[in-house]
Amino acid sequence: MALRLSERQQAILFASALIAAIAGLYGSTLVLQPVPVQASEVHLVRLDVESVGWSIQYAPLTTDNNTAFRLLLEASVKLAFPIGYVWYQIPQGVFVTAINGSVNGEQNRNWLYQVNGVYSNLAADHQALHDGDVVRWIFSAPQEGI
Amino acid sequence: MPGRWRAVLERGLGDTRTRILGVFLIIVAVVGTVLMRSYANIETVFAATLLAGSLLGRWWTILVPLTALAVLQPLEWSTTYAGYGLNAMTGITFFVVSGYVFVGILGRRIRPRVLFRVKSVALLTTISVPVTIAYDLWTAFGEWYFITRPFGVGIVTILEAQVPFTLYHLLSSLIFVPLFGSIFLFLHTYGWPARAPAASSKTPDRE
Numbered sequence: 001m002a003l004r005l006s007e008r009q010q011a012i013l014f015a016s017a018l019i020a021a022i023a024g025l026y027g028s029t030l031v032l033q034p035v036p037v038q039a040s041e042v043h044l045v046r047l048d049v050e051s052v053g054w055s056i057q058y059a060p061l062t063t064d065n066n067t068a069f070r071l072l073l074e075a076s077v078k079l080a081f082p083i084g085y086v087w088y089q090i091p092q093g094v095f096v097t098a099i100n101g102s103v104n105g106e107q108n109r110n111w112l113y114q115v116n117g118v119y120s121n122l123a124a125d126h127q128a129l130h131d132g133d134v135v136r137w138i139f140s141a142p143q144e145g146i
Numbered sequence: 147m148p149g150r151w152r153a154v155l156e157r158g159l160g161d162t163r164t165r166i167l168g169v170f171l172i173i174v175a176v177v178g179t180v181l182m183r184s185y186a187n188i189e190t191v192f193a194a195t196l197l198a199g200s201l202l203g204r205w206w207t208i209l210v211p212l213t214a215l216a217v218l219q220p221l222e223w224s225t226t227y228a229g230y231g232l233n234a235m236t237g238i239t240f241f242v243v244s245g246y247v248f249v250g251i252l253g254r255r256i257r258p259r260v261l262f263r264v265k266s267v268a269l270l271t272t273i274s275v276p277v278t279i280a281y282d283l284w285t286a287f288g289e290w291y292f293i294t295r296p297f298g299v300g301i302v303t304i305l306e307a308q309v310p311f312t313l314y315h316l317l318s319s320l321i322f323v324p325l326f327g328s329i330f331l332f333l334h335t336y337g338w339p340a341r342a343p344a345a346s347s348k349t350p351d352r353e
Contacts, residue, residue, distance in 0.1 A: 010264040018271065018324060025317045032310045089184050091310050112297070119297070121307055140297070 033092060034126040042066045043131045047075050051102040051139035052109070056081065068113050068135045069094050069124035093123025102139050113137045158205040167334060168206040171198050174326055175214035180221070187315040191215065192281065193322035195246050196274055197330050199253025207254045211246035219243075234292040241288025245281045252277055262335040267327045274319040282312040 005013065041064055049056040049072075058075035065074045069085075076083045076099075084098030096111050097104045104110045113124055114136045120127050129135065159165050171194040178190025191214050198210035219242065223235050256273055283305075290304040 007264060010268075014264050014268045014271075014324075018320060022317060022320050025313055025320065029310060029313045029317065032313065088186060091186060091314070119299070121299075121303060 029091075034122060037067050037126060037128045039064050040066050042129050042133070045071060045129050045132065046134045047071050047137070048134065049075075049099055049137045051100065052107065054100070056100065066129045067125050068115060068120070068127040068129065069096070071129060071135055072096070072099070072124070072137060088123075091123075094125045096124060096137070099137060099139070107141065109139045109141045111137055112140050160202065160204050160206070163334070163337075164202055164204070164206070167330065168198065168202055168210060170333070171195075171202070171206070171210045171326075171330070172213045175210065176217050178322070179214075179218055185314070187282075187311045188318045189315075190318075190322050190326070191218065191246060192249060192274070192278065192315070192319055193326050195250045196253040196270060196277065196323060197327055199250035200256050200270060201253075201327075201330060201334065203254055203257065207250040208247060211250055212243065215239075215243050215246065237292035238285075238288050241285050245284045248284070249277055249281055262328075262331040266331060267324050270327045271320065271324045274323040275316060278315050278319045279312060282308060282315055 041062055043062050045060065045063065045066075047056075047058040049058075056075065056079060058071075058079060060074070063071065063074060065071050072083060075081075081100040082098070083096065083100070084103065086095045086097055087093075088095060096113075099111060102109070102111075112119060113127075114120065115127060115129070116134055117136075159168070175191040175194035178194075182188045182190075191211060194214065195211040199207040202210075219239050223239075252273075253270075256269070286304055286308045287301070290299070290301050294304055295301075
């Protein structure tokens with residue numbers, strides 16, 4: 001004989017299953033969040049910023065700012081150029097929108113960054129740097145005519 | 147002729163209650179998404195569209211997502227995603243709009259009886275899971291094709307990067323579909339004092 005549940009029992013069962021599913025999903029999102037990069041000293045890193053008609057180089061001998069974003073932030077303070085960025089809560093990460101007056105979207109270009117010649121798929125504040133790394137911020141246009 | 151058009155409009159938009167609920171869903175879609183714009187993929191357009199398709203039917207299946215996106219897409223392209231070329235904007239908008247229209251049509255195919263019952267809410271919540279995943283796969287393809295492919299990024303990279311965003315989107319669906327579904331069903335059943343609660347058979351003004 002099939003078990004028949006009252007409306008209230010069904011509601012409790014459904015709410016329980018839903019809460020469990022939401023908790024499980026939320027837990028999964030926390031697990032998938034990139035681990036924050038612990039500050040540590042790195043040596044001989046270099047920052048190159050390239051836009052249309054200008055470029056910036058910054059090469060500290062040693063720094064505690066061991067992410068692609070914090071290195072850019074350090075350079076902006078030391079060399080006095082402005083940067084624009086947006087912090088996202090979900091997922092956590094920073095999105096750089098402007099460097100030294102070149103803003104995303106101008107001339108169909110956007111800021112992307114590479115580390116040692118390879119485009120990263122991490123937010124810049126989650127990209128850890130190591131000794132000798134070269135970070136290159138490029139104000140690039142798509143390769144195709146978009 | 148005007149009478150004929152009026153009849154078409156009446157049939158497409160339904161009775162007053164249906165129209166009010168349709169507008170309510172549009173407002174929910176727009177306001178909810180704007181309020182949560184800092185949280186990627188936490189949005190209310192999906193829930194509103196699914197409810198419009200499954201519980202209102204008629205033109206609201208298409209009207210709710212199209213109207214909401216007519217407000218939201220220009221807002222996004224002029225703020226968060228400012229600067230993309232026209233081709234990219236057009237292409238991605240096509241994938242987003244068609245994705246939500248697909249959600250509405252799928253909701254219409256399911257069409258649970260419009261009852262303020264746990265089973266109705268549970269059914270809508272359950273189907274929102276695979277539909278959310280399908281929508282995300284569709285729009286991820288569009289974003290790859292129009293935004294990242296020109297920079298030489300492969301589709302596999304985009305799909306890998308999509309995983310956490312789809313988890314957030316599923317979270318959004320599991321919260322908002324039962325929440326607004328329950329509110330909506332309550333309003334549909336009890337929200338009009340002049341009407342008695344809907345009978346257990348299909349309400350006469352649904353297709």
